[in-house]
Amino acid sequence: MPGHEIIGEEEKNEVISVFDNGSVLFRHGFDKRRNGSYKVSQFENEFAIYHKSAAALAVTSGTAALRVGLAALNIGCGDEVITSAFTFVATVEAIVESGATPICVDVDESLTIDYSKVEESITHSTKAIIVVHMLGVPCNMDEILKICKKHGLYLIEDTAWGCGGKFKSKHLGTLGDLGAYSFDFAKTITTGEGGMIIASNIEHLDRARAWHDHGHENNPKLPRWEDSRSSSGFNFRMSELQAAVGIAQLRKLDKLLDKQRSNKSRLSTALKSYSSLRERTQFEGSEETADAFVFFAQDSQMALDIRKSLCTQGISTKILPEAISWHFAGMWSHIPELVAGWQRRKNEEKPYQVTLDLLSKSVSMPVNYYMDLDTEQKLHNAIQQVI
Numbered sequence: 001m002p003g004h005e006i007i008g009e010e011e012k013n014e015v016i017s018v019f020d021n022g023s024v025l026f027r028h029g030f031d032k033r034r035n036g037s038y039k040v041s042q043f044e045n046e047f048a049i050y051h052k053s054a055a056a057l058a059v060t061s062g063t064a065a066l067r068v069g070l071a072a073l074n075i076g077c078g079d080e081v082i083t084s085a086f087t088f089v090a091t092v093e094a095i096v097e098s099g100a101t102p103i104c105v106d107v108d109e110s111l112t113i114d115y116s117k118v119e120e121s122i123t124h125s126t127k128a129i130i131v132v133h134m135l136g137v138p139c140n141m142d143e144i145l146k147i148c149k150k151h152g153l154y155l156i157e158d159t160a161w162g163c164g165g166k167f168k169s170k171h172l173g174t175l176g177d178l179g180a181y182s183f184d185f186a187k188t189i190t191t192g193e194g195g196m197i198i199a200s201n202i203e204h205l206d207r208a209r210a211w212h213d214h215g216h217e218n219n220p221k222l223p224r225w226e227d228s229r230s231s232s233g234f235n236f237r238m239s240e241l242q243a244a245v246g247i248a249q250l251r252k253l254d255k256l257l258d259k260q261r262s263n264k265s266r267l268s269t270a271l272k273s274y275s276s277l278r279e280r281t282q283f284e285g286s287e288e289t290a291d292a293f294v295f296f297a298q299d300s301q302m303a304l305d306i307r308k309s310l311c312t313q314g315i316s317t318k319i320l321p322e323a324i325s326w327h328f329a330g331m332w333s334h335i336p337e338l339v340a341g342w343q344r345r346k347n348e349e350k351p352y353q354v355t356l357d358l359l360s361k362s363v364s365m366p367v368n369y370y371m372d373l374d375t376e377q378k379l380h381n382a383i384q385q386v387i
């Protein structure tokens with residue numbers, strides 16, 4: 001959440017430097033005019049270095065990062081892709097856009113995909129799993145990686161909410177085959193709109209790079225208009241202005257994470273006074289981004305009541321419990337491909353009941369960079385009004 005709170009002179013100066021160096025807003029070409037200023041390439045390089053990864057590819061959004069990632073892995077019609085029943089609708093949309101069928105799996109009390117339920121959803125058509133480090137908490141990557149290895153599946157990490165988080169000392173987004181990041185305005189760092197892809201296999205990244213650019217292979221021996229191509233593609237290129245903001249934001253990421261983590265720990269400590277309420281669980285080795293503070297009330301009514309009384313204290317909640325409809329697969333009857341996939345697999349009336357039960361009793365508070373000193377007191381007040 002907080003990247004947007006600390007946009008300042010640094011972002012402004014990076015943007016101004018684009019205009020001071022020939023005003024080239026496009027990532028390619030115009031080499032004489034731009035005076036060595038290649039913001040998108042620079043952002044990609046710095047992002048890759050931060051993640052101890054060989055290379056990264058900037059795109060226009062987190063949704064685009066997922067879509068391009070699926071294309072890079074050659075996933076499409078006839079394939080099935082497993083993901084979490086608790087995610088932003090974009091994860092499922094990217095799968096549908098690729099032509100594949102989305103298959104959602106319930107979450108556990110970490111609110112990430114329940115790895116013990118993944119194998120029962122695998123068929124001969126399954127090609128990949130997209131795990132979601134939802135609201136900044138890592139999935140159990142050890143277990144998921146084991147399943148992917150056993151069944152020969154690709155692993156994509158939807159790291160839209162996990163930028164800077166780690167699992168067993170490795171950056172989220174770098175443990176699977178591909179990591180997809182988002183820099184939309186609500187994410188930990190922001191470029192307004194934007195995204196990034198990291199791949200463990202450089203050939204996958206090369207395919208992604210071509211696909212996000214109409215198939216252009218950017219062959220250094222050829223001018224762009226004569227460029228070589230091996231696949232079709234689309235346009236998901238990031239602009240120089242977005243990348244300029246991203247460069248400044250990335251340099252603030254560690255500072256943002258430190259502050260979020262210390263602010264979140266104040267809320268965690270406050271919650272410990274109430275034996276009937278508990279935080280979402282986390283797996284050993286998790287270093288969350290602490291973007292949100294999520295706890296379970298005893299039931300959905302209590303969650304709604306706590307939200308209401310938080311609002312009267314001037315604190316809004318973030319996604320849970322009020323915005324389930326955009327983040328819970330059981331409510332997406334407007335996506336026929338998802339419904340069809342579900343019906344083909346199981347004949348239950350109410351899909352993802354476990355997830356629904358967990359989400360509807362959850363309360364999620366945003367953790368900001370600037371958190372008022374009386375926020376814990378407001379949390380106490382809100383809870384005490386209800387229980």
Ligand SMILES: *Cc1c(COP(=O)(O)O)cnc(C)c1O
Pocket residue numbers: 061062063064087088090091132134158160161181182183184193194195
């Ligand atoms: C934000 C988000 C996305 C999409 O990112 P955009 O940059 O907004 O397109 C995808 N998945 C999850 C889990 C998200 O939270």
